[in-house]
Amino acid sequence: xxxxxxxxxxxxxxxxxxxxxxxxxxxxxxxxxxxxxxxxxxxxxxxxxxxxxxxxxxxxxxxxxxxxxxxxxxxxxxxxxxxxxxxxxxxxxxxxxxxxxxxxxxxxxxxxxxxxxxxxxxxxxxxxxxxxxxxxxxxxxxxxxxxxxxxxxxxxxxxxxxxxxxxxxxxxxxxxxxxxxxxxxxxxxxxxxxxxxxxxxxxxxxxxxxxxxxxxxxxxxxxxxxxxxxxxxxxxxxxxxxxxxxxxxxxxxx
Ligand SMILES: C[S@@+](CC[C@H](N)C(=O)[O-])C[C@H]1O[C@@H](n2cnc3c(N)ncnc32)[C@H](O)[C@@H]1O
Numbered sequence: 001x002x003x004x005x006x007x008x009x010x011x012x013x014x015x016x017x018x019x020x021x022x023x024x025x026x027x028x029x030x031x032x033x034x035x036x037x038x039x040x041x042x043x044x045x046x047x048x049x050x051x052x053x054x055x056x057x058x059x060x061x062x063x064x065x066x067x068x069x070x071x072x073x074x075x076x077x078x079x080x081x082x083x084x085x086x087x088x089x090x091x092x093x094x095x096x097x098x099x100x101x102x103x104x105x106x107x108x109x110x111x112x113x114x115x116x117x118x119x120x121x122x123x124x125x126x127x128x129x130x131x132x133x134x135x136x137x138x139x140x141x142x143x144x145x146x147x148x149x150x151x152x153x154x155x156x157x158x159x160x161x162x163x164x165x166x167x168x169x170x171x172x173x174x175x176x177x178x179x180x181x182x183x184x185x186x187x188x189x190x191x192x193x194x195x196x197x198x199x200x201x202x203x204x205x206x207x208x209x210x211x212x213x214x215x216x217x218x219x220x221x222x223x224x225x226x227x228x229x230x231x232x233x234x235x236x237x238x239x240x241x242x243x244x245x246x247x248x249x250x251x252x253x254x
Contacts, residue, residue, distance in 0.1 A: 020213035022082035024199045028170040028182045048072040051118035056126035059086035067098040074102040110137040114145040121152045128157025128217045139232040154246040159221045161188035193217040
């Protein structure tokens with residue numbers, strides 16, 4: 001299903017991706033992911049001067065860290081309405097000083113027309129969800145949005161297709177009388193990864209409801225992404241040797 005929304009320049013069709021997942025995203029994944037986000041990007045975000053760009057902000061994990069730990073302005077780019085709803089609910093509860101520093105862009109980055117707004121950009125758990133053709137539009141858009149010498153941090157997607165089906169159980173979480181649970185099943189499908197998310201809510205008498213949402217992922221190695229980024233002025237950024245992370249800087253003279 002798609003919703004038609006209107007904008008001054010006309011109308012566009014808005015994706016309803018994450019319509020199922022948004023409800024379960026934070027309750028099942030926030031704890032582990034918050035620690036990961038702080039470990040991967042915390043130091044650089046705290047040093048941001050001109051701004052932090054959170055590409056594919058989702059429910060706001062990176063955005064919230066940036067608002068808490070830096071004094072810089074924050075641009076949260078999130079095209080999916082369901083994820084953006086959680087993000088804005090979270091921003092609504094912030095003190096005014098923080099809310100005044102964050103702008104939410106409800107579009108894919110390459111349609112958001114952002115120019116030199118940040119010296120730190122983060123793609124956390126995003127690049128694996130983008131087909132190569134969309135990645136090709138993303139890199140120059142990040143180049144335009146960053147100031148020269150700015151840094152981009154990308155959480156690396158899976159390097160290759162899974163050899164066999166992988167099932168990852170998400171830790172149960174109690175909310176009052178109910179227990180929320182979930183499972184991710186990753187399997188190879190041609191050149192893509194099929195990621196099926198199953199969620200359930202249990203009460204004393206058993207399962208109350210179950211939901212499923214399927215995503216597609218595209219594997220890419222660090223070397224391949226570096227090769228894609230280089231023509232757009234990005235070079236490896238030394239000092240960030242983490243197997244999960246790709247760190248690059250935008251050359252000052254291109
Ligand atoms: C798996 S979610 C991750 C959300 C968040 N970064 C996190 O880790 O909690 C991927 C997000 O990227 C967003 N996204 C997809 N394509 C995008 C694009 N071209 N520009 C910006 N965001 C995009 C999706 O709407 C989705 O919310």
